Each structure stands twice: as C-alpha cells, then as structure tokens.
Amino acid sequence: MHPVDSHQTPSPVAEEPTVEARRVRGRKRKDREDAEEKGKKRRRSSEPTETCEASGDLARAKFLDKYWEYDQLGEGGFGAVFAGFRREDCFPVAIKHIQDKHCLPPLCLHGKELPAEVAIMLKLAAEKDDSAGMSAPIQLLDWYDLSHELILVLERPDCASDLADYTAVNGGSLQEWEAKNIMRQLVDAAIGLEKRHIFHSDLKLQNILIGIGRISPCVRLIDFGLSEIVQKDTVITRFRGTRRHMPPEWYYHSEHMPGPTTVWQLGIVLYEMLHKSVFTTRGFLNKELKISSGLSTDCKHFLRLCLKMAQARRPTLTELQRHPWLTNCTS
Template sequence: MKGPLGSKYILEEVIGRGATGEVWRGRTHEGERLAFKLLHDTLARDPETVNRFLREGSILSGVVHPHLVRVHDLVVEGATLALGMDLVEGSDLRAPLAAHGAMRPGDACAVAAETASALAAVHDAGVVHRDVKPENVLLDGRRTPPAVRLTDFGIARIAEQTGSKSTMLVGTAPYIAPELADGQPPTPATDLYALGIMLYEMCCGVTPFADRSTLVMLQHHGHSAPGRPPGMPGALWELIVALLAKDPAARPAPAGRVAILLEALARDLEAVPAAETLTEPPAPVAALHDADTALSMRNPGRDSGGTEPAGRRGGRRGRRGRTLAIAAVTAAVVCAVAAGAYAATRDPGSDTGPGPGPTTVAKSGDGPAPESPPPSSARASYGPNQVPDLVGMPETQARALLPPSVGVQIRREAAPSGSPDGVVLAQDPKPGADLPTTLQLTVSSKQAIQYLADIEPSAGDTVRTGTEAANLRLSGHPQLHAIGVEGSPCGNETGSVEYDLGQHYTRLQGLAGLDDNSPAAKAQVTVEFYGDARKLKSITTTLGKSQDLEVDVRGVLRLTLRWTFSGGDASRCDGGTLVLGDAQLVAAAGYVPPSTESPTPTLPGG
C-alpha cells in the first residue's frame, strides 16, 4: 500500500516482513524519516486486537531508552493498524551472525548488556517483550561500534488473538522459555531466558537446543540443560546457565542487574578471542531439578508422561505459580549473587576449555555436583537490622545483601595490583552497626573514572563544586566530589547545565538527593538527564530520600542536566541544595581522562 498513511505520513518501501506484519520505510510530510510497522489486516479486523492496540500502544509510546526503537505514533485507519517508529539504518543481529559466525565473548556480552538495559526499561513500563531474538535486535550503523536498538517489544501482546487462538505459543521456538511451553503467562524472566539463549548463540553460532523438530526443541527447553561449547569462558558460562534456569524465579533479575553483570563481563573478556563457530550445539544434558520447580510439558497431575487437556491444567499451574512467587525474591537474589561473584572474581582466561558442567547439571552416571557455599558463609553473622561485612565481596553481591531501604553510595578507586575489578575495598559504617539510610562502599575499578565535578561546564547555570561543595551531605555522609545546585520551590524554579563528554564515557553513576542542611523539609527536586537532546533518565528526590544514580551515556557528545524545584511550605520560600554526590563518569575502553583532583571531605572517623 505504497502511498499515504493516515493524514501525516507517506509509505515508501517495504524493508521487512514478519509473523505479525510488514515494516515500511516512510516519512512525514515535513520529511522526517520513520519506520512503520503495519499489522496484518486480519488483526485489524479483530475488535479485541484493536482495543489492545490502542491500550498497549499508548504504553509503548511512553517507553524511551537509548537502546530501544522508540514508538512515536499510533495509526488507526480503516483496516490498517500501524506503529510509527524510529528508522534504524543498519542490519539486525542475525546478519553478522550469519556472515561471520561466533562473536568474541566480550563483544557478545556488550551486545547482550545493551539488550538487557533496553529490557529493563520495557519491564519497568509493565511490558514483556515475548520475542527476544537476533532478528529483533537492530544494530544502529550510525555509531561505531554499532549500538543495539531492541525492536518489536510489546507487539506479541498486541497481536495475541482472542478465542481459540489464545492458547497458541507466542515466541520463536529456539528462544522460547520452558514456562511458556508449559502454558504459563510470560513474565520479565521469560525475556531473560531468551536473552540467555541469544547470548549462547552469539558465542558459538548456534542456539543450545537447535533441532529440525520444533517439538524436540520444546522438550529440551523443558527437560534439558545446555551443553557447554568449547572455548566458553567460565564466568560467562555460569551466567548463561543461570539465565537458562528452568524455574523463572531462579534466573538473575531484574534486567537492569543483568545488564550490569554483562557490562562487567564485557570488560573482563575484552581480549578473549572468538571460539569456533558450531553448526550443531553440544548435546544437551539432563537437568537436575526437583518436582516443585520442574517445568516440563508432561502431565502435571500424574507421575508418568502423557498430555493433559489444557482445561484440566489450571489448578496445578496456579499452585505452582504461588510456590514460585514465594520463592522468587530469595531465588533471584541468590542467582544474582552467584553470577556477580563469578563476573568480578574469576580470571576470564583461567577457564576457557570445555571443563566440568555447572553445579546444576550432571551427566549420566554422575552424582550431583556439590554446591559451593556463598562467599559470605565464613563471615561473622549480624542481625537483620545490622550492617553485614561486605569487604572483599563483588559489588553486585554486596548490593544484593542489603535491603532495598538502604541507599548505596559507590566510590571507585584503582584496583590494587593483582586484585579483581568490582570488589568492595572498604565500607562505612563498619560491620555490625545499625543499618543506615545510606551506606558508602569503596569499590575497586580497572576502568578509568572521571568525576563530573572535575569537568568544566560548557554552558548553563552556576553550580557548586570543589571547596564550595566539600561540606554537602546526604543522610549524614559527606559527598565526595560533589556538585551542588541551589534552588527554591517558589515558582517551580528551574535550571540547567551542560557538559561536553565527547563520546568518551559509558555511564554516569553516583547518588542524588537534597543536602541534609536544606531548610525546606518538604521541598522536592526533579532532575532530567539528556544526551544530545535525547532524554536519558529522570529522577525525583526529597530531603532524606536519596536516589541511586545510573545513567547510560554511551555515545553521548553533550550531556545536559535540567532540574526543577517544587513542593515546600506554601507560607515560606525556603529552598534547598540539590546534591550529586560522587558523580562519576566511567570511561570507554581505551580512553584515559585528563588528570584532575577534587577536594575530598574528611569522613567521620577518618
């Protein structure tokens, strides 16, 4: 249907086709280039699908992330349902996999990390992608190396048919999670399973359960653990095994944490060469999992095999769902702790051969491998309201041991000679103290760090740095290398500042909040972060409630911070001081920031 689309767009040529429709290259009447996803007309004739399209589409259009293909508009015209999206100039991930085979492990982890960060934004919006696979991972050729842009998120939900078709599996067989084959609804853990499959494929060129028979693939998803490909680094293998856990609650979560684990692996495995490209995967291994967490396609109501009609399966599935829900928090934390420990403490070059399988897998004739105790098992035990001993742990594990109510301020120092990256070197307060509102961790880093306070702003309002900001505090803690911004809630005072980053950094991290001495107890401040005029993140903080700061700045030339003060006491205009504490830019690989120094306040007891 080349030609007009609605009143605002013009379709020019088809650039892709899939199970749910066609993708067209097009433009607005003003010349802006866009891509358009036109759903099949059979879907447009289904009233329930149209309702879902309007309901779900409005949610999708609000999800913005640097590694997502953004949905700009919904078009409903007669028998046409269309989504107007970013036009990404480049190929999908399938193209380089088909042309070149297995990727270097570090590169595969970098692609998976960007995909996971995109999934985190999707999941935060209450959406499950349902169809994570290389064809839906676009590579934006305008950047070097190409940036990941995840597409088609939420489309499967919109296109899901009503009536008899609602029982059909949604997804692609090589990447489908076992709980979907077992008839359970998709969850964020479903997407992380597919991400694990895709990561496996990037590292060896083939999916772990590849087979000509779809039924055999689904059976392996439900019953088997993947075979370990030759040349797979040990730390990476452990994370893949965790992502492919049969129990959804046992997979590392949430997606944002998985992205952090993958970023660490990408750094550690940067120099590891690509392994052999396989045409068939290693033989799958029978998975060991007990009856309560086994996810299979056999009859859940009987011990023997067989198939039970779908109508009789709801009761058992509901009970199992409740069991998994109870176990979800504990299992997710344990899994993330294990993956983080491997990512930060194992030498990526020390275990690149086939080696033994993971502790959750046993070959025929072997007993189950003994599970290693968590690294903290030999440490002193403290009560639930006391600070645990975190020194020597990987950062991910340390964070997992703290309750959500405790904010974490990270200060990074050069890793001592022979020490791994991302390990806690010091903590404040000490072990055994009462849990504070905010806890400081000093973490080793092998990547160059640049404090934002040490970069001269290129434009914008005046901010406090250096000695002028040395006494700013959040929750009783002096803020190292702080940036301070004065403001008042009267009239919703706003301001901004810009920094030239030159595409030299990958992320901005630190802590944001209102200074402890701010006179307006009810004031709040919203901070928005923009990269080259594209909104990256927005946070709102109030006195005594600091927020962790984590902003993806990959490829950003100019970083803009915009703030708005609001709230406060209507009878007075007392303001406050926005504080960005220890705001650090993590340098891209190979870039060494200029040497600068910022005043460091004296910590209590220091």
C-alpha cells in the same frame, strides 16, 4: 310477487376464532414485528460501517499525503514492514502494515481502548526518562486506523540491521566482547520495560536492531506486537512468543511468568550470538545443544544462569545486570 321465504339464508356472521387460530395469528404478527425490527437493525448497523469505511479512507489519504513508501524491509505474522520517508523533510521511517487490526488484542490506556501495540508504544513514549535502556525501544511516530487495517509509522535508525543479519555478516557468531556489549544494553532495556510493567514476550535476534554507524553497536528493540502490560510475577497461561523459544515451564506446565521468561529469552539471544547454531528449547532439553568451552568462565556462568531449567533458579534482571561478566570490562 314472490312470497317471502321464511327460510332465507342468514347473512354470514364471523365465527369466534379457535384457540389454535389465535395462536397462528399471534405467531404471524410476531414474525412480522421481528422482521421489521431486524430490518431496522440492519439499517442502523450499516450506518457505522459506512462511517467507519469513510473514516478509513480519510486516514489512508492523510497517510499518503504525509509519507512516501518504498521497499519491503521484512514480514511477520501480522503484516509487513516497508521503508519510507516523511515527505516534508525526508526523515527515514519504517511503515508497518497490520492487515487485520483485530488480531491485536485491545488495551485500555488512560481510559481509551487502543490496539495493544499502539497502547504499549504510547505508554513507553509517555514514560520515557534518562535511565539506561529507555532509549532502546523504537519510537512510534504516527499511526493510522484504516477500518480493518492498521498502519504504524516508526523511526528507522540509519545504518541498522537486525541482530540475526548482523551476526550472519560476522561469520555466524560474534566475539565474546562484542556479545557482552550488546547483552549489557539488552539487560538495561529489559529492566526499563519491566519497571513499566511491559513484557515484550518475543525477544530474539530478529527483533533487535543493531546500529552499526558508531564505534560501539547501539541496541534498539522492535516489534511490540505480542507485548503485554503485566506485573513481572504474573502467571500467564498462554504463550505468545516464538514457539521454538518457549521456556521449560511452559513446555512442561503450560504456564510461565514475564520475568523468568525474559531472562530465558536473553539467554537464547546470547547463545545464538556466540554459537553458529539455532537454539530450540526441545534441542536444549534433549541436551543436543552445548555451551562452547572456548568462552570465558564468567560468560559460561552467565549463560547457564539464564538457561536454568527451573524458573525459580534463574536470576532476576537486576541480578543479571550485576553479574561479573557484564560488570567486568577487562574480559
């Protein structure tokens, strides 16, 4: 027998961890917990995305079941517009594809958040009445949310072209009497929008349709993609219209108001209807653009009022509506 060694090596005993070791273990445990939580969040976030994509596929299928789509009619900053027909009755429609719906700021309508253009067109439809000008805005017939893309189905008037093409076909400018008829309808339409606190913000030849199937051209307004719901005297510190048409107050002070800006834009529309030249604010400020001396006195006065440099000196839309050039049917 071997004698018992009184100096046997003792069984290993765990040492008390140092403060630093406890910190390292705590960090590792926290990292594991964070990783697990991130994994849970990724799994949760993937579920709505899949649901949204499925919802978008369903919306696209519904759209294709209901409409035929044909040739492209035009293209803008947010997407393209195509001619189409409703399958059940061959009713002509315009189909607007907005490739990235997130480029449209959301608006709240009756407690529901909607893409701005949809909300504004639904508001117009709900508040439509028999007053002059309220038939001018084009109507929204249908709309489809395809996850990232938005499809708007709009009415498409027969025998209509935009005012830019209409003017070009007529030699690049219109007769004063015809420009007056169109401007009278435009002022009525602008008043209708203003009463509903809607600021179109991009009134120009390309956003005005002219129906030519009647004795008198009928005016329709299109493209409410840049529109806003605001009071007419609200000071706006962003400009969302056509850059070459910015009013002088924005040009100099980087702010403008819906009412005076709408009047300025109507002046530009009238100028381009009556002159064979493209209007730019810079050109007007530099006195490179002249008002034709061949126009009637009342017409020139009306145009100069719209294009007043100071927004406070421009007339209101109601004052424009009562201007002698529009009310006098003989000139």
